[in-house]
Amino acid sequence: xxxxxxxxxxxxxxxxxxxxxxxxxxxxxVRTGPLHRIxxxxxxxxxxxxxxxxxxxxxxxxxxxxERMGLGYGAYRSDIAEAxxxxxxxxxxxxxxxxxxxxxxxxxxHLLNETSRRLQFDExxxxxxxxxATGRSVRFHLLREEEAxxxxxxxxxxxxxxNLYAGMLDVDVEDAQTAAEAVLKAQIExxxxxxxxxxxxxxxxxxxxxxxxxxxxxxxxxxDVSRVDASxxxxxxxxxxxxxxxxxxxxxxxxxxxxxxxLSAEVEDAPALVELKDTLVDCRRRHLxxxxxxxxxxxxxxxxxxxxxxxxxxxxxxxxxxxxxxDPLISATMGDIDPILDALLLPLHAxxxxxxxxxxxxxxxxxxxxxxxxxxxxxxxxEDLELIRSVEARFDAQTVARARELLGSGGALSSLLAASRTxxxxxxxxxxxxxxxxxxxxxxxxxxxxxHPAGNLRDPEYDGCDLFVGEP
Amino acid sequence: xxxDSSHAEDAGRxxxxxxxxxxxxxxxxxxxxxxxxxxAFRGIxxxxxxxxxxxxxxxxxxxxxxxxxxxxPFSFRLQDFRQNLTVEDRLCHxxxxxxIAAYCFPTASSLEDxxxxxxxxxxxxxxxxxxxxxxxxxxxxxxxxxxxxxxxQEAWRIVLSRPETRDTGDGRRAAMALSGxxxxxxxxxxxEGMLRKDSDERGGRWHVRPAFRVQVRExxxxxxxxxxxxxxxxNG
Numbered sequence: 001x002x003x004x005x006x007x008x009x010x011x012x013x014x015x016x017x018x019x020x021x022x023x024x025x026x027x028x029x030v031r032t033g034p035l036h037r038i039x040x041x042x043x044x045x046x047x048x049x050x051x052x053x054x055x056x057x058x059x060x061x062x063x064x065x066x067e068r069m070g071l072g073y074g075a076y077r078s079d080i081a082e083a084x085x086x087x088x089x090x091x092x093x094x095x096x097x098x099x100x101x102x103x104x105x106x107x108x109x110h111l112l113n114e115t116s117r118r119l120q121f122d123e124x125x126x127x128x129x130x131x132x133a134t135g136r137s138v139r140f141h142l143l144r145e146e147e148a149x150x151x152x153x154x155x156x157x158x159x160x161x162x163n164l165y166a167g168m169l170d171v172d173v174e175d176a177q178t179a180a181e182a183v184l185k186a187q188i189e190x191x192x193x194x195x196x197x198x199x200x201x202x203x204x205x206x207x208x209x210x211x212x213x214x215x216x217x218x219x220x221x222x223x224d225v226s227r228v229d230a231s232x233x234x235x236x237x238x239x240x241x242x243x244x245x246x247x248x249x250x251x252x253x254x255x256x257x258x259x260x261x262x263l264s265a266e267v268e269d270a271p272a273l274v275e276l277k278d279t280l281v282d283c284r285r286r287h288l289x290x291x292x293x294x295x296x297x298x299x300x301x302x303x304x305x306x307x308x309x310x311x312x313x314x315x316x317x318x319x320x321x322x323x324x325x326x327d328p329l330i331s332a333t334m335g336d337i338d339p340i341l342d343a344l345l346l347p348l349h350a351x352x353x354x355x356x357x358x359x360x361x362x363x364x365x366x367x368x369x370x371x372x373x374x375x376x377x378x379x380x381x382x383e384d385l386e387l388i389r390s391v392e393a394r395f396d397a398q399t400v401a402r403a404r405e406l407l408g409s410g411g412a413l414s415s416l417l418a419a420s421r422t423x424x425x426x427x428x429x430x431x432x433x434x435x436x437x438x439x440x441x442x443x444x445x446x447x448x449x450x451x452h453p454a455g456n457l458r459d460p461e462y463d464g465c466d467l468f469v470g471e472p
Numbered sequence: 473x474x475x476d477s478s479h480a481e482d483a484g485r486x487x488x489x490x491x492x493x494x495x496x497x498x499x500x501x502x503x504x505x506x507x508x509x510x511x512a513f514r515g516i517x518x519x520x521x522x523x524x525x526x527x528x529x530x531x532x533x534x535x536x537x538x539x540x541x542x543x544x545p546f547s548f549r550l551q552d553f554r555q556n557l558t559v560e561d562r563l564c565h566x567x568x569x570x571x572i573a574a575y576c577f578p579t580a581s582s583l584e585d586x587x588x589x590x591x592x593x594x595x596x597x598x599x600x601x602x603x604x605x606x607x608x609x610x611x612x613x614x615x616x617x618x619x620x621x622x623x624x625q626e627a628w629r630i631v632l633s634r635p636e637t638r639d640t641g642d643g644r645r646a647a648m649a650l651s652g653x654x655x656x657x658x659x660x661x662x663x664e665g666m667l668r669k670d671s672d673e674r675g676g677r678w679h680v681r682p683a684f685r686v687q688v689r690e691x692x693x694x695x696x697x698x699x700x701x702x703x704x705x706x707n708g
Binding site: 114117118119120139141144145146147149151153156158216219222223296299300303306317318319320321322323324325326327328329330331332333334335336337338340341343344345346347348349350351352353354 | 491492493495496508509511514526530531534537538539540542544545546547548549560563567570571573574575576577578579580581582583584585586587588589590591592602605606609622623625626627628630631660661664665666668679681683687688689691692693694695697699700702703
């Protein structure tokens with residue numbers, strides 16, 4: 001039987017025994033397993049991938065995902081295909097867009113661990129403590145898909161994937177950030193701008209990773225505060241505050257230094273300096289946001305403790321649904337299952353809101369004139385309007401005055417139409433009468449007339465329901 | 473300072489959004505943020521929920537995940553599920569739903585794993601998962617059932633007696649074939665906001681949202697385990 005890996009210390013392998021260092025390094029190494037597997041198994045795929053290095057494609061896919069996470073929410077599959085396309089076409093020049101999409105999907109699905117239902121990668125290793133060996137396993141995700149706010153599906157890289165890509169599996173994220181900034185400072189001072197841009201990108205990678213790490217802790221607190229060690233949590237928050245305050249101060253200094261250089265830069269250096277500044281500003285923006293999140297973490301911790309105190313505690317550990325529920329159930333008899341079936345299924349469903357019957361609402365819905373549903377997808381921003389010509393009135397003043405006169409006396413629409421016809425008014429008057437009556441039917445609070453149904457309309461020109469029109 | 477009634481109205485609005493499975497707009501996101509960060513407001517939301525026979529299981533980025541007590545007017549009723557089913561049909565529908573949950577969350581750690589993101593599930597995946605388990609039991613079976621006493625038949629025999637898929641002739645799936653049942657159950661979960669339809673690949677493909685994991689983790693897993701254990705205790 002295998003057991004889960006022990007938690008790595010925040011200090012990496014410093015101060016550990018030789019055996020513990022071996023174990024620590026081994027855990028770092030086995031995390032690269034999925035990348036080697038995709039390359040090793042490529043011959044078993046239907047598509048001929050012999051010329052491609054799938055490890056390179058997988059690393060580039062992770063890189064492109066992290067890059068998009070830096071710009072916004074995450075990466076679409078089309079972003080990954082775009083990033084992989086040059087590498088794919090370098091070895092397969094005839095590859096068309098469909099080929100690129102196909103290979104991209106193979107890589108992305110592998111990184112999602114699609115064949116194992118997107119469960120965590122489970123990499124076994126042997127842990128040796130000096131006297132005995134225990135079979136353990138490292139479990140992690142590399143990519144995951146999430147639903148963005150606009151409903152689209154985006155890919156995100158996990159902290160393990162960022163670590164894997166940065167090639168710093170055994171380096172602590174905080175240390176890596178501090179080191180990257182020291183290097184960056186030296187590079188800017190000696191004018192190695194090209195190298196500084198690369199270092200700044202690496203530093204941004206660390207910012208994203210650090211953010212993911214803190215958010216993961218926050219998620220754990222919200223989910224089950226009892227499973228987070230209180231003193232470790234307080235240490236994390238205090239450490240994160242100090243770390244972020246240092247980063248913000250150092251980044252301010254770096255941005256100032258870059259800005260100074262921009263002023264005296266040669267034309268050819270300017271684009272790289274601007275990119276460097278943008279990257280640093282992005283890091284600073286992320287750290288400011290994280291700093292504000294961290295400031296609220298203690299409060300979240302306390303309020304979650306308060307809230308979860310009243311939550312029903314789980315009586316026992318969660319079951320393995322497949323082994324402990326599905327398998328026994330499928331081999332049980334119908335006589336055993338039938339009495340428990342309702343109780344078995346109820347908790348799997350979300351609450352259902354019953355509809356409340358309201359006679360008034362029903363009547364209004366049935367009697368209201370049909371209206372066009374507003375198109376919610378339309379952009380509602382106000383356009384700057386310019387009157388290009390005067391609006392021509394559809395009815396002349398004489399027609400409007402005559403219709404108003406007839407409506408002023410009130411009565412059934414059929415009678416008003418008949419009166420207009422008898423008076424030999426122009427047809428436009430009757431058209432306006434009909435339109436005003438329909439307008440009055442609309443429950444508009446500003447309308448000065450009201451209309452009520454009054455049987456069938458009997459008129460040689462118009463058909464439909466007669467309306468009694470009058471003042472409210 | 474906002475009045476109590478204003479807080480109560482906001483609490484009602486947050487719960488109403490969760491019950492109506494509406495995507496959060498700007499004001500909904502603000503209410504969710506308040507729920508997460510303002511202890512007093514969270515207390516009001518949970519008090520209103522308790523009064524309605526509801527419980528807040530989790531506050532995900534997509535909104536609150538709720539559960540209803542058995543006697544709540546919001547509780548899911550089995551009669552809403554499917555009517556006029558035979559005992560065998562009911563059992564098949566039940567096994568299909570348990571198979572969906574077990575397919576998506578096979579292990580305890582998968583129920584705890586909130587880094588997993590969306591999980592794809594297709595009709596064909598669940599049908600294959602269910603029939604593979606049944607076929608394995610059939611292969612190992614040594615005793616023929618007493619056909620005169622259907623209550624002694626095991627679930628796997630009843631599931632295998634159903635065709636995997638059957639066309640109605642007009643391109644639709646027969647409702648009582650396994651693929652029809654799986655499709656119906658996945659569609660039902662999608663109506664409840666726990667899945668979203670993705671494509672028609674492999675008989676219809678959905679994405680499992682984090683809300684379904686929360687539901688199964690908080691309620692389904694334990695309850696199912698308790699009930700299944702009770703069968704074993706009675707038989708043992």
